[in-house]
Amino acid sequence: MDLFHINIEEIEGKINALKSIxxxxxxxxxxxxxxxxxxxxxxCMGGCSGSCIASCSTTCTGVQTY
Amino acid sequence: xxKGAKMERNSKVLTLCLTEACNLNCVYCYEHYKQTxxxxxxxxxxxxxxxxxxxxxxxxxxIEYFGGEPLLAFEELKSIHEYLISNRWNKKYRVxxxxxxxxxHGEIKQWLYDHRDTIICxxxxxxxxxxxNLNRCGSFDQIDIGFFQNAWPNQSIKMTVxxxxxxxxxxSVIFAHRAGFLVNCNLAYxxxxxxxxxxxxxxxxxxxxINFYIDNPNIEPCSxxxxxIEMVQKDNSRVRKxxxxxxxxxxxxxxxxxxxxxxxMPLSLGEEKxxxxxxxxxxxxxxxxxxxxxxRICPFVSICxxxxxxxxxxxxxLYKKDxxxxxxxxIIIQANSYFQYLRLSNNQLRINDEEKYRLLNxxxxxxxxxxxxxx
Numbered sequence: 001m002d003l004f005h006i007n008i009e010e011i012e013g014k015i016n017a018l019k020s021i022x023x024x025x026x027x028x029x030x031x032x033x034x035x036x037x038x039x040x041x042x043x044c045m046g047g048c049s050g051s052c053i054a055s056c057s058t059t060c061t062g063v064q065t066y
Numbered sequence: 067x068x069k070g071a072k073m074e075r076n077s078k079v080l081t082l083c084l085t086e087a088c089n090l091n092c093v094y095c096y097e098h099y100k101q102t103x104x105x106x107x108x109x110x111x112x113x114x115x116x117x118x119x120x121x122x123x124x125x126x127x128x129i130e131y132f133g134g135e136p137l138l139a140f141e142e143l144k145s146i147h148e149y150l151i152s153n154r155w156n157k158k159y160r161v162x163x164x165x166x167x168x169x170x171h172g173e174i175k176q177w178l179y180d181h182r183d184t185i186i187c188x189x190x191x192x193x194x195x196x197x198x199n200l201n202r203c204g205s206f207d208q209i210d211i212g213f214f215q216n217a218w219p220n221q222s223i224k225m226t227v228x229x230x231x232x233x234x235x236x237x238s239v240i241f242a243h244r245a246g247f248l249v250n251c252n253l254a255y256x257x258x259x260x261x262x263x264x265x266x267x268x269x270x271x272x273x274x275x276i277n278f279y280i281d282n283p284n285i286e287p288c289s290x291x292x293x294x295i296e297m298v299q300k301d302n303s304r305v306r307k308x309x310x311x312x313x314x315x316x317x318x319x320x321x322x323x324x325x326x327x328x329x330x331m332p333l334s335l336g337e338e339k340x341x342x343x344x345x346x347x348x349x350x351x352x353x354x355x356x357x358x359x360x361x362r363i364c365p366f367v368s369i370c371x372x373x374x375x376x377x378x379x380x381x382x383x384l385y386k387k388d389x390x391x392x393x394x395x396x397i398i399i400q401a402n403s404y405f406q407y408l409r410l411s412n413n414q415l416r417i418n419d420e421e422k423y424r425l426l427n428x429x430x431x432x433x434x435x436x437x438x439x440x441x
Contacts, residue, residue, distance in 0.1 A: 005437075006403070
């Protein structure tokens with residue numbers, strides 16, 4: 001099943017369009033670096049098969065259950 | 067307790083296994099050594115006194131009442147919780163109880179409702195009636211789903227997907243959304259995913275879900291379609307451990323012994339293996355050369371939701387991930403890149419240009435990876 005494919009040139013075109021708007025090239029987020037809430041992977045609750053509610057607590061400050 | 071509080075940065079998760087007993091026998095359950103023992107009040111008190119007062123660098127504690135099915139130890143749970151909320155502690159805290167929902171009736175239901183400001187109930191619901199019943203012993207009709215939505219309206223349900231329930235996955239998530247829930251979902255760990263048909267089935271299900279979310283942009287996508295694709299990168303020299311096991315997730319068995327997480331308790335591993343696991347070293351930032359060979363060269367290693375407890379249970383290594391689950395995770399990541407590209411193109415993402423740039427870079431790396439694979 002050939003699903004979920006995107007044309008590479010189309011993505012590159014959007015990236016180049018953004019580059020022409022942005023005054024500086026944004027730093028990419030690297031794993032292992034200190035992450036802010038906005039960088040949090042956010043899927044920790046789905047990733048953990050145990051108590052599942054907030055196990056990624058040092059990297060994810062965004063878990064809101066209530 | 068802070069109502070509506072988000073997890074704070076210096077937080078730990080304190081898990082109390084209140085009972086080893088469970089009234090269900092779910093198809094993917096990793097607790098293979100259940101007995102009927104409960105945690106006594108005296109043991110729980112000692113743990114709370116220690117963990118909520120100790121100076122360990124954590125200022126917030128997420129307390130988990132866990133099991134087995136913790137509501138089978140309802141009398142103990144009541145005593146422990148009343149002690150907790152009637153005392154002052156050095157640390158802020160929040161309490162969650164993870165339940166299969168089947169016992170939440172009568173007195174238990176009333177008590178939980180009366181205490182809904184100090185305890186959050188997380189419902190494990192594996193989807194619609196068909197899916198849930200396949201995974202969880204036909205227990206769907208024993209659960210008052212509306213009660214959970216009413217008492218904790220912003221709470222997510224916890225949906226575990228097995229190979230049996232996979233064909234119902236999309237309709238299960240949609241069912242949960244229509245019942246008013248957010249959905250946290252994952253593929254079950256530690257089960258046999260080797261059947262090749264699972265790959266095409268997962269693609270079909272994710273495709274149906276993507277169509278649903280594109281048509282309903284105001285519904286927050288389930289966790290399986292909320293991966294942080296902007297974190298995908300070509301250069302991975304270090305990887306953050308996905309979860310808090312062994313570092314900030316102290317877990318206590320019914321007899322008051324401390325473990326890295328619930329996966330490492332004798333309840334899950336058996337006495338001998340749990341004892342051997344005590345000598346394991348858990349580090350938060352993992353040098354890439356400690357990872358499994360296939361992970362070292364994988365651009366998705368930083369967003370891969372690997373469970374070190376499940377890895378250890380299956381392979382004896384914290385870092386060796388099941389090959390079949392690895393393939394399915396890659397499909398999920400490819401689907402996420404496609405979904406987020408569609409959302410971006412349809413102006414359904416409220417992000418600034420810098421965030422768009424990062425996301426598009428992650429999408430590009432993801433798509434290039436799969437293009438190379440198919441050539």
